[in-house]
Amino acid sequence: MHMKLLSRVTADVKHTPSAHSTLDVLWVLYDRVLRITPETVDAPDRARFLLSKGHGPAAYYAVLAAKGFIPEEWLDDMGGWDSPLGHHPDRMLIPGVEIGTGSLGHGLGLAVGTALGLRAQGFLDTRTFVLLGDAELDEGSNHEAIAYAAAIRLPITAIVIDNRSATHGWPGGIPVRFPNWGVSVVNGRDHDEIERALRVVSDRPHLVVASV
């Protein structure tokens, strides 16, 4: 179902890597992992999913439509004047979207603050997820958040979609950039593998590298 919706967003022409690389992870998140529904988008103890990689949001929109957060009709006019769906998502326009992104390197810092805010308010079993691209990791702001989350053992889950799009690559692999994080490296198309990795809960931050 979501593949059909995705085609609807992209009008069957722009099957760009950035639009499709996230599809399986997003589907598993919303179908199997996240504690959030269209009815609980404002519940204070809802699971938080922050899409840091705000460019190429077609798969995100398709999944939100498939799960009933937004009407399917919205998918037909992405980027239009009357459309709430832009080429980068805006949290103020789209139900269920936690942060507006597009400029890279913002989601991980916001996720750290979100997780801290939830913990301070006693939502101890509310999980915070953030999704980045491997090229987005080039932004230095991410490294501030990676180091700090490790230092304070903040239990957030960062997902990096690795489609090898970083200009200079990440010699040695992405996990070595996340010292003192727990790490799972999964096939980013294998739903069961993705689910197992996303279900890992520990007392420190966890990285899921989804290779596509």
Added chain:
Amino acid sequence: MRETFIDTTTAILDEDPRTALVVADISAASFTTALRRHPDRVFNVGIREQLMAGVGGGLALTGMRPYLHSYAPFLIDRAYEQIKLDLGHQETGAVLVSIGASYDAAAEGYTHQSPGDVALLDTLDGWTVHVPGHRDEVAALLRAAARHDDRVYVRLSTQENGRAYPDAGGLRVLRRGGPLVVAVGPMLDPVLEATLGMDVTVAYTNTPRPLDTDGLRTLVEGEVVVVEPYLAGTSAHLVGQALNGLPHRALHLGVGRAEIRRYGGRQDHARAHGLDPAGLRRSISAFLL
């Protein structure tokens, strides 16, 4: 002012469980008590100002009220895009509290100076800017900011006036006379000294954003001089808008755009920018002649 900020914020954290504090090593030692009392709401992220702003944005997204603090150039200049996107674009707020002002850290050099902070925030929507002129104006501003979710910047300085005016959110007239001279924050005492014996009205505000445009329209009869402790002309667009349709001449005094590649003390830089009483008197007299 810095001590008042530390004491007041420590008390606010004790009283209001919605508040949080994020620092990036600057002043962290002064918040040891707050850190010990509220480890779940007081954070030192290390020397990471981008992260400090992002963490503030994330805290606000969960409904908390974050206070962020550092030197002005690191808090505002360095993290400008985080302030723009992690707060404004998300329609959340925070209380940003800076020290250092334009050249309090004169001997540290230009790296530690931020004459452009208020102008940078002027490129964004919805920021209230407080520039207290006395330590006794600081606590009330910080406390008021805890009670809502708007975007607030509090610009603290080692330069202070002799008297506090805690009720100077709008323009507060301190001397009645001819043409209006507006002094922002710590520029009040230099302005009062510079205009001694001159036939001018002197009005003071510690809250230049939103600027008291109604007060301006009431007080300006032809000439207006604005004296601000940051980039000269920062408020020019708002003064122009406020006086739109009224015949007027305006002079905007403040810190010059050119970097002064000298060290020395705060007073040396004030003199170099013409913001000491003698320099102000020269500029204001020449304009009003």
